[in-house]
Amino acid sequence: MKLNPECYRAVLLYLEENIEVKYNGSPCSINAKDFDFDGILKPFSQEDIYYSVKYLTDEKLISVVTTQNLSPKQYNISDITPKGHRFINDVRSDTIWNKIVKVSKKLGVSSLGSIQEIAIQLIALIIKENLNI
Template sequence: MKLNPDCIRDILLYVELNSDLRHFISISPSNLPTELEKYSSDEVMYHIKQAELSSLIETPSWYLDGGCLIKYLLPEGHKFLADIREDTNWNKTKEIAKSAGSNSLDALKQIATGVVSAIIKSQLGL
């Protein structure tokens, strides 16, 4: 399956909004959250796995039906989400990734960091 950066972002936003140390998220292919319904169930579950493998989320349990329990964002997930939360930063990140010809999560994370760094330097007049 091709990586869909928008799906990853929407998953991270959903996890951040709906989880904490006492409240975990259970997502099943047959019962997707409304915020993720614009994607197919296979796409959502695949991207959750990619987020887990990339150390963006803590997913301790996978169910037999293909669903999972997500505990929370990991520090790398918080950092990446902080860099791409604003639509302007996210759109610029995707634009640069497209022109660079790379949509990997590692590339997106590096580009997002660069976009935010450039904004900070501009604000500081550097």
């Protein structure tokens, strides 16, 4: 299966919007099989979405209650980790994301680490340009 950065970004943005927080501050989990496959997730197959859920879990961008003997479709996602929130905040802007995708395609890379490094370097460059350094 080929990893789709557009999909794992969309999954994170979807989770950010749909994981609710209880009155005591702890998040309410959401089951992957209960995702709304319209809206931001509509362009992707369920296979791509579930593979992204597994990948985001393996990379520790999302927390799941348990993965033992479960397929990603059955994952009960309990939260977005601090690492996941950092990633979302770096790639949220469509303008920045489109530049990241352009660079990643040019370099032929799609791993999370590569995408994160491109985002860090691009944001640093934008900050530098805006500070006239």
